[in-house]
Structure formats: structure tokens, C-alpha cells
Amino acid sequence: MPHDTAEPNQFRKVDVKTALQYGQASGLAPLASWVQQFVTEAMIPEAPYTGGLATTMTLGNTDGFSKALEALSNTWIEGRQPIGEREGILCEEYTFMGGVSTARARGLNITPIKADHEGMLAYGKGGLADILENWDASTGQRPHLMYTVTIGQNPTGAIMGPKRRKEIYELCVKYDIIIIEDEPYWYLQYPSAMSGTHLETRSSTGSSFLDSLLPSYLAGDYQGRVVRLDTFSKTVAPGCRLGWLTAQPTLIERIQRITESSTAGPSGFVQSLIAELILGPDARDSKNSAKSSGWNNAGWCRWLEGLRGNYERRMNTMCDILDQGRDVISTPKRLRFPSSSTIDSWDIVEKTPAYRFNRPGAGMFVWIEVLYENHPLTAHFAPADLAAALWVLLTHKPYLVLVMPGAIFGPTVQIVKESGWKFFRLSFCADEDEVISRSTTGFINGVAAFWQMRDRDEVQALIDEAHAEDIEREMAAMSPGFC
Amino acid sequence: MPHDTAEPNQFRKVDVKTALQYGQASGLAPLASWVQQFVTEAMIPEAPYTGGLATTMTLGNTDGFSKALEALSNTWIEGRQPIGEREGILCEEYTFMGGVSTARARGLNITPIKADHEGMLAYGKGGLADILENWDASTGQRPHLMYTVTIGQNPTGAIMGPKRRKEIYELCVKYDIIIIEDEPYWYLQYPSAMSGTHLETRSSTGSSFLDSLLPSYLAGDYQGRVVRLDTFSKTVAPGCRLGWLTAQPTLIERIQRITESSTAGPSGFVQSLIAELILGPDARDSKNSAKSSGWNNAGWCRWLEGLRGNYERRMNTMCDILDQGRDVISTPKRLRFPSSSTIDSWDIVEKTPAYRFNRPGAGMFVWIEVLYENHPLTAHFAPADLAAALWVLLTHKPYLVLVMPGAIFGPTVQIVKESGWKFFRLSFCADEDEVISRSTTGFINGVAAFWQMRDRDEVQALIDEAHAEDIEREMAAMSPGFC
Numbered sequence: 024m025p026h027d028t029a030e031p032n033q034f035r036k037v038d039v040k041t042a043l044q045y046g047q048a049s050g051l052a053p054l055a056s057w058v059q060q061f062v063t064e065a066m067i068p069e070a071p072y073t074g075g076l077a078t079t080m081t082l083g084n085t086d087g088f089s090k091a092l093e094a095l096s097n098t099w100i101e102g103r104q105p106i107g108e109r110e111g112i113l114c115e116e117y118t119f120m121g122g123v124s125t126a127r128a129r130g131l132n133i134t135p136i137k138a139d140h141e142g143m144l145a146y147g148k149g150g151l152a153d154i155l156e157n158w159d160a161s162t163g164q165r166p167h168l169m170y171t172v173t174i175g176q177n178p179t180g181a182i183m184g185p186k187r188r189k190e191i192y193e194l195c196v197k198y199d200i201i202i203i204e205d206e207p208y209w210y211l212q213y214p215s216a217m218s219g220t221h222l223e224t225r226s227s228t229g230s231s232f233l234d235s236l237l238p239s240y241l242a243g244d245y246q247g248r249v250v251r252l253d254t255f256s257k258t259v260a261p262g263c264r265l266g267w268l269t270a271q272p273t274l275i276e277r278i279q280r281i282t283e284s285s286t287a288g289p290s291g292f293v294q295s296l297i298a299e300l301i302l303g304p305d306a307r308d309s310k311n312s313a314k315s316s317g318w319n320n321a322g323w324c325r326w327l328e329g330l331r332g333n334y335e336r337r338m339n340t341m342c343d344i345l346d347q348g349r350d351v352i353s354t355p356k357r358l359r360f361p362s363s364s365t366i367d368s369w370d371i372v373e374k375t376p377a378y379r380f381n382r383p384g385a386g387m388f389v390w391i392e393v394l395y396e397n398h399p400l401t402a403h404f405a406p407a408d409l410a411a412a413l414w415v416l417l418t419h420k421p422y423l424v425l426v427m428p429g430a431i432f433g434p435t436v437q438i439v440k441e442s443g444w445k446f447f448r449l450s451f452c453a454d455e456d457e458v459i460s461r462s463t464t465g466f467i468n469g470v471a472a473f474w475q476m477r478d479r480d481e482v483q484a485l486i487d488e489a490h491a492e493d494i495e496r497e498m499a500a501m502s503p504g505f506c
Numbered sequence: 507m508p509h510d511t512a513e514p515n516q517f518r519k520v521d522v523k524t525a526l527q528y529g530q531a532s533g534l535a536p537l538a539s540w541v542q543q544f545v546t547e548a549m550i551p552e553a554p555y556t557g558g559l560a561t562t563m564t565l566g567n568t569d570g571f572s573k574a575l576e577a578l579s580n581t582w583i584e585g586r587q588p589i590g591e592r593e594g595i596l597c598e599e600y601t602f603m604g605g606v607s608t609a610r611a612r613g614l615n616i617t618p619i620k621a622d623h624e625g626m627l628a629y630g631k632g633g634l635a636d637i638l639e640n641w642d643a644s645t646g647q648r649p650h651l652m653y654t655v656t657i658g659q660n661p662t663g664a665i666m667g668p669k670r671r672k673e674i675y676e677l678c679v680k681y682d683i684i685i686i687e688d689e690p691y692w693y694l695q696y697p698s699a700m701s702g703t704h705l706e707t708r709s710s711t712g713s714s715f716l717d718s719l720l721p722s723y724l725a726g727d728y729q730g731r732v733v734r735l736d737t738f739s740k741t742v743a744p745g746c747r748l749g750w751l752t753a754q755p756t757l758i759e760r761i762q763r764i765t766e767s768s769t770a771g772p773s774g775f776v777q778s779l780i781a782e783l784i785l786g787p788d789a790r791d792s793k794n795s796a797k798s799s800g801w802n803n804a805g806w807c808r809w810l811e812g813l814r815g816n817y818e819r820r821m822n823t824m825c826d827i828l829d830q831g832r833d834v835i836s837t838p839k840r841l842r843f844p845s846s847s848t849i850d851s852w853d854i855v856e857k858t859p860a861y862r863f864n865r866p867g868a869g870m871f872v873w874i875e876v877l878y879e880n881h882p883l884t885a886h887f888a889p890a891d892l893a894a895a896l897w898v899l900l901t902h903k904p905y906l907v908l909v910m911p912g913a914i915f916g917p918t919v920q921i922v923k924e925s926g927w928k929f930f931r932l933s934f935c936a937d938e939d940e941v942i943s944r945s946t947t948g949f950i951n952g953v954a955a956f957w958q959m960r961d962r963d964e965v966q967a968l969i970d971e972a973h974a975e976d977i978e979r980e981m982a983a984m985s986p987g988f989c
Contacts, residue, residue: 042745043743043745044745045739045745046745082769082773083770085766085767085768085769085770089768089769097583098581121767124766124767125767125768128763128764260526260527261527261774262525262527262529262773262774262775263526263773263774263775264770264771264772264773265773280611281611283568283604284608284611285568285569285608286565286568286569286747287566287569287747289747290747290775290776291744291745291747292745292746292773292775292776292779293773296775
């Protein structure tokens with residue numbers, strides 16, 4: 024990167040001198056301008072906005088979400104304001120707790136909606152329509168905000184198809200709900216897992232990679248009620264703290280005013296590095312990719328497609344092993360064949376599924392439901408205790424796997440108690456294939472060993488270990504799982 | 507900087523791999539740990555905290571202030587909540603409007619306190635005691651927060667000595683006020699301007715440079731009511747967006763929770779670069795500066811002292827020229843000497859001061875009070891109009907100086923109207939001596955020319971230009987002056 028350039032046009036000026044001065048809240052001009060162009064011309068050309076979508080740089084999606092809430096909600100303080108003034112926010116049944124924490128800190132009423140492998144349910148018991156139609160006003164106002172991750176949802180890996188998306192959007196129109204769509208995993212949509220699941224052709228974006236991705240809520244946002252969060256955390260590095268927010272221009276202007284009086288713009292150091300990566304040191308040629316030394320749109324899409332390929336391979340590595348380990352040996356049974364049979368009476372054993380999961384169509388996570396009701400000691404322990412025991416066992420030698428307990432993704436105490444213990448979230452994002460293979464094998468071996476346990480004292484010892492103060496503290500301190 | 511290191515201690519680990527992963531809200535461990543040590547052992551060893559002060563990294567002082575307000579105040583919305591619930595914040599009569607904007611966005615009642623060359627007045631009309639004792643409850647609750655810049659205040663350049671500081675602190679004890687001390691210019695205390703003004707010996711910090719600086723409010727904070735903001739913006743680069751906040755541990759813990767649910771920690775890119783600068787690539791040797799390749803405390807202090815020397819030279823360059831240009835030719839008068847005198851009757855003219863200023867003891871700014879009452883046309887124009895005319899004239903050839911009008915630092919409409927027009931803020935921070943010399947000469951020549959104007963139409967034309975819509979918009983959009 025040059026120290027300074029004579030380039031008079033700030034939108035093409037990528038140099039150290041500019042990056043290290045005070046910047047605009049909207050972001051470093053060349054980078055912000057590339058983001059604007061990439062979003063409106065390549066990512067979401069279908070957006071039905073008369074004047075076009077607007078964008079502004081953020082410090083990543085946690086920051087983007089926090090600022091969207093600042094712009095779109097009023098804080099509420101228990102004991103100080105009546106419950107009738109309390110605003111609310113809808114989210115998936117299991118969700119990224121970083122988002123929930125931000126909303127909870129503002130006093131918002133967190134309202135989870137039942138979800139399946141396509142994410143939030145539009146209809147049916149506990150679905151969006153059900154919750155809104157039968158709103159319980161004793162908990163606060165009916166919500167006008169929604170926090171949702173529709174692609175590779177954290178933690179469930181759910182991916183929302185176009186039909187569900189339209190249903191949800193129309194309910195948001197009916198009940199006047201602003202959708203805050205947090206999509207850090209949007210680029211990680213796996214062709215192998217999704218074949219046949221999403222079938223609408225996108226309008227051509229000029230990139231076969233982008234054409235292969237399910238469109239954003241913004242693509243059909245004819246009422247301007249969608250705020251979308253994108254980040255470089257999952258595509259360049261989490262430590263960047265850099266992303267952007269896309270919405271209607273009026274809201275973007277408000278977000279920029281909020282930025283000026285809170286964080287100021289993102290660090291010039293990271294903005295200039297990423298601008299140089301994408302636009303090259305000679306940003307003047309950015310419109311002409313043949314001449315430019317930067318990646319530009321085509322190079323950026325190739326990078327994203329490469330990332331997707333890597334994660335897809337890791338996902339399949341993990342899921343292939345999980346498939347192998349699903350059915351575990353339960354109680355061996357005596358054969359009922361006649362004794363004249365040549366088959367040894369212990370040769371055949373009953374196999375029972377220890378867990379189930381969907382191969383994720385997107386994202387970085389496998390969400391596993393453990394079937395404790397199939398465990399030989401199920402009659403002797405509460406299933407939540409069996410879950411705690413298994414979690415501890417997995418951390419022991421030789422398994423040495425740390426899985427995220429489902430409970431830490433439950434946005435309400437009720438969900439945590441009712442079903443949080445059923446789930447583990449496994450992540451295939453942070454390591455090489457070999458490590459993923461070893462850890463997942465550790466997981467299935469640990470599960471198999473757990474299903475072999477017959478000694479109640481042994482299980483009780485694991486439960487006691489889980490409830491020991493230091494482990495509980497450690498679990499409480501666990502990151503709600505950025506990654 | 508190495509890609510990764512085998513160093514197991516995270517407090518000594520400065521590598522790319524760590525910096526690019528998700529970080530702690532408290533900051534990158536080696537940098538956060540250096541800041542903690544530098545603050546408690548070198549900057550403010552006097553702090554009378556039993557368990558010691560605590561620190562946390564911020565995204566610069568705008569972010570630090572915003573988070574301190576989030577932790578220490580409740581938002582108030584006009585028309586929604588009664589005035590009796592409105593909280594307030596005290597600040598200097600003229601102040602950094604970035605801070606005021608942040609407080610205003612939360613609905614806080616901005617309460618300016620009269621100030622002089624030592625900053626906020628403790629006693630006297632409009633001083634702190636006066637405002638608090640005679641609190642006007644119709645504007646909201648009596649404030650429990652103060653925003654103050656005590657060293658090189660922006661825009662006035664004021665620097666607060668120990669006596670005033672003690673008086674203000676004791677009033678804060680009496681009225682239970684938390685002091686948010688924003689000190690971006692603390693290192694820029696100029697020995698040449700201050701000789702004889704501050705006379706308390708600091709306890710030795712181990713650095714003659716640090717010993718030469720006036721202590722922070724924290725040095726005498728026996729009640730734990732001070733929050734201090736420091737930044738790398740003025741010492742490394744404004745584009746860093748990196749700083750830290752120092753306060754009692756309980757508050758720091760709250761600020762870290764706020765950080766987790768809003769901005770997350772600062773960008774790993776900038777944190778690792780600055781960690782490497784200070785601690786060197788081999789942070790393991792940071793305790794032993796003889797071995798370490800980083801700057802460490804001694805190197806950091808040398809860097810700060812060097813910066814101070816540079817700014818001091820620029821300040822003196824600017825102020826020397828301003829001294830020369832202060833007295834301008836007013837109406838030439840006929841001599842009253844007898845006609846037998848050999849002196850030509852037009853040789854002696856009356857000189858009148860066109861402005862006054864104090865040579866700043868710290869910071870980056872000279873605050874000039876223009877004496878429009880001495881202008882030959884003072885009887886024919888409102889002084890605010892003369893001010894507008896002078897501001898425009900200065901932007902014309904051959905002067906070509908853009909000065910900050912005092913009005914944009916006025917926190918209330920009343921101050922802006924009553925006295926905002928009297929002042930200009932000149933900055934000597936952003937350019938080399940030669941540019942400062944040329945611009946300041948442009949300023950004094952422009953002022954001299956303005957005092958020579960006798961043609962009312964000419965002055966009126968400048969006023970009209972100032973009120974032309976585009977200029978007013980430009981002035982309104984002017985940054986409230988980070989620098």
C-alpha cells in the first residue's frame with residue numbers, strides 16, 4: 024500500500040495517509056463504495072427499492088445489530104416503566120446468544136419462535152402467526168422487530184427456502200415487523216447438501232457462484248422493512264471487526280449518525296488492508312478488472328467459492344463420521360433362533376440410534392439431538408443429567424472433545440429447561456480436516472462408550488463432575504459461540 | 507510479526523493467528539496487559555485505590571465515552587418521560603461537540619459551566635458550585651455526571667492546575683458527581699508555556715517525562731468517582747480507533763459486558779500492530795527492556811516526549827506570529843504635535859488589539875477572542891455579522907485560512923448566540939511548521955485587512971456570502987473538530 028497518492032478522487036484513494044486520518048462514519052470511501060456497488064449490482068440486484076438500497080460500514084455484525092436496535096427500539100427498564108411500554112423482538116427457538124444479549128440489555132422482551140430445518144416456522148403451533156395472533160400482552164407490547172439468521176443458522180444450521188421466506192415476510196407485513204437479517208454464513212451454502220431443496224432461479228447476478236445462493240429477504244423487500252448484516256469475520260478473519268449493514272437509505276442515515284456519536288467509523292488499519300485486498304493498490308483501475316491488481320468482484324467471488332468448497336468438505340467429513348456412529352450397540356439380546364442355528368447367540372446385537380441430525384445445507388455447525396430415551400439407564404436418571412454426564416465424558420481421555428451444550432443457545436429459561444439438554448452443537452469451522460476427523464471420531468466413540476455404561480455409580484460420578492462448581496462456571500463462561 | 511508462536515502465555519502472545527481470531531472485549535491480552543501495567547505503575551501510580559485501578563481497551567475516546575454513558579446514565583425521551591426523570595451532564599462552557607452529541611442522543615440535559623484558562627470554574631457566577639447550588643429543577647434532575655477535558659481542552663486549550671482540580675473534585679464529592687475525564691492531549695503539556703503554573707511535585711513515576719505532567723483526577727480519586735479516557739488517536743494515528751478506559755474495577759467489568767453486546771473488542775489488526783510496536787515481536791522479553799526489541803515504557807515515553815516537542819514548536823510558531831499580528835492599525839490620527847515638529851503628521855497611527863489569546867499550556871489548539879468592538883465599523887454592524895464577514899474573508903485569496911468558528915463548540919443555543927461569534931479555534935496539529943507559519947500569517951494579514959475596511963458595502967457583501975445557503979450548509983457540516 025502506498026504512503027500517499029496524488030489521486031484526487033477520495034473514492035479511489037487507498038493509501039496509508041488517508042487510512043490513518045479520521046475517517047467517515049460510513050467507512051473508508053473506496054471500500055464503502057465497493058461494498059455499495061457489490062451489494063446493489065451483484066449480491067442483491069433484485070431489491071425492489073426505487074432509489075436503490077443503501078449500505079454503511081460496521082464493526083462487524085454484533086455492532087451492526089446493536090446499532091440497528093439503537094435506531095429501531097426504545098430501551099425498557101424493569102420497575103421503572105410499565106410492562107405496556109416494553110418492546111419485544113422475535114427470534115428463532117435456538118439462536119446466537121450474542122444477539123439475544125444485546126437485545127436483553129435494552130430490556131427487550133425476547134420472543135422465540137418454533138423452528139425446523141428451514142428455520143423459523145410461519146404457521147403451526149409456536150410458529151410466527153400463532154405467537155403474533157395470540158399475543159400475550161402481559162409480557163409487553165407485540166414485537167415489531169425480528170432477529171433472524173436464515174442461512175446456516177447458528178446453532179441449528181437451518182437454511183430457509185423461498186416459500187417459507189415469503190410466508191414469513193407476509194406475516195411481517197401484516198404485523199408491521201422489521202426484519203433484522205444477520206447473514207454471516209450466507210456464502211457457505213453447500214450444493215451437495217441442498218440439491219433439490221431450493222429451486223427458484225435468481226435473476227442473473229453476473230456470477231455463477233452468486234446465482235447459486237438463496238436470495239436475501241432484501242430481494243423481495245417491497246416495503247423496505249429489512250435490515251441485513253454482513254461481515255468480513257467469516258470471510259477474512261474474525262479479528263477484523265469489520266462488516267456492513269444494508270437497508271433503506273433513511274435508516275442508513277440514522278445508523279451513520281449513531282456511529283458518529285458512539286464508535287466512530289471502523290479502524291482505518293483494517294479498512295485499508297481489506298480495500299487493498301479487493302481493490303488493489305491502484306484502486307483507480309477497479310472498474311477495469313483486466314488492469315487492476317486487486318481481486319475485484321470476480322476475485323472476491325472466487326475467494327468465497329473457495330471458502331465454501333473448503334467448509335463443504337469439512338462438513339461432509341464430519342457428517343460422514345457422524346452417520347457411521349449414529350447407531351450404537353444397545354443391550355445385546357439372546358437370539359430367538361432355534362438352538363440348532365449355526366449363528367452364535369451373542370453375534371447379533373440390537374442397534375439403537377444414539378442421536379439424529381440433518382446434514383446442514385449451509386454454515387459451520389451440525390446440530391445434534393441426542394436420544395437419551397434410548398440410553399440403557401434412561402429409567403434411572405433425568406435426561407438432563409444424562410446429557411451433563413455425556414458432555415463431561417466427551418471431555419475425558421481418550422475422546423477429548425468439547426461440544427457446545429444446546430442450553431447455551433436457548434434464549435429463554437423455559438427452552439433451556441424443556442429441551443436445551445437434548446442438543447449439542449458441533450462446529451467444523453475452525454480446524455483442518457484431519458482435526459475434524461479426529462474430533463468427530465472422538466465424539467462418536469464417546470457416545471458409543473456412554474451407551475455401553477451399565478454402572479449407575481459411574482454415570483453419577485460424571486454428573487457430579489458436571490455439577491462441580493468449576494465446571495459450571497466454565498460452562499457459564501463459554502462463549503455463546505461466535506464460531 | 508510472526509504468523510504464530512508457541513508461546514503458551516496469552517499475555518505474551520503477539521502473533522497474527524491470535525490477532526485475527528475472535529478477541530476478548532477487554533482487548534488483545536498482551537496489549538491490554540501492557541496498558542494496565544503502564545497506567546497503574548507509570549501514569550497514575552498515586553491512585554488511592556485499595557485493589558488498584560482497572561483498565562479496558564476501547565475503540566477510541568468517542569467509544570469510551572459512549573460506553574461510560576451507557577453504563578452510568580438512563581436515556582430520556584422528550585414527550586415520553588416526565589422532565590423529572592431527565593438526567594444531566596456537566597461540561598465546559600465551550601467543549602468538544604462530539605461528546606455533547608453522544609450525551610444529547612441519550613436525552614441528557616447538557617449543562618455548561620463557566621470556564622477560564624484553567625478550564626471549568628469551581629466557584630463564582632456560572633461556576634460549578636453556583637450551578638449545582640442553584641439548580642433549576644425545571645430542566646431535569648441535578649446532574650450526577652461530568653464530561654471534562656482538563657489538559658489542552660478542545661477548543662480553548664485550557665489546562666487545569668492542582669488547586670482547581672481539588673476544588674472541582676470536592677464539589678463532585680459533595681454533589682455525588684461521576685467525572686468522565688477525556689484526556690487525548692494529556693501528553694502534550696508544554697514546559698515553555700507552563701513554567702510556574704503548576705508546582706506540585708508528582709510522586710516519581712520512573713520517567714522524568716511523566717513526572718513533568720500534571721496528574722489525572724484519578725491520582726486523587728479517593729472515592730472511585732473518576733472514569734478516564736485515553737486514546738492512541740493523538741499518539742499513533744486517528745485512524746487507529748483504539749484507546750482505553752481507566753476506572754474502578756466494578757465499572758470496568760460493566761463496560762466489558764457492554765462491549766460484548768455492542769462493538770465487541772477492537773480490531774485485532776490495529777491491536778496487534780500497536781502491541782508489536784510497544785512490546786516488540788518477542789513480547790516475552792517485555793519485562794526486560796534491555797533484551798526486548800519493542801519500545802516498552804521507556805521507548806513509549808520517548809515517543810510521547812518527541813511528539814510533545816514537535817507540537818510545542820508548532821504551537822510557538824503559531825503563537826509568535828499571532829503575537830505580531832495582534833495590534834492592527836486602526837483609524838490613523840492627525841498628530842497633535844506642534845506643526846514645527848519634524849515628524850510627518852501621518853507617521854504615527856493608533857494601534858488597537860484585534861484579538862486576544864492565551865498561549866496554550868497544552869493540546870493542539872489556540873482559542874482566539876476577536877475584539878469586534880475595536881473594529882472601525884463596529885457601530886454599523888452586529889458583532890456576529892462582523893464575525894461572519896471575517897470568517898469568509900479569511901477563506902478568500904490571498905489569506906486562504908479556514909478557522910473553526912467558536913459557535914460550533916457551543917453546547918447550548920444560548921452560548922452560541924451570546925458569545926459563540928467572539929471566538930475562532932486555530933489548530934496547529936495537522937501540518938508541518940512551514941504550513942502553520944504560512945496559514946497563521948494568512949490569518950493575521952486577513953485580520954489586518956479586515957480592520958482596514960471602511961466600505962460598508964464591502965463588509966455587507968462578505969456577510970451576504972456567509973449567509974448564502976451553501977456556506978451555511980458547509981459550516982453546519984463542519985466536523986466539530988476531532989483535531
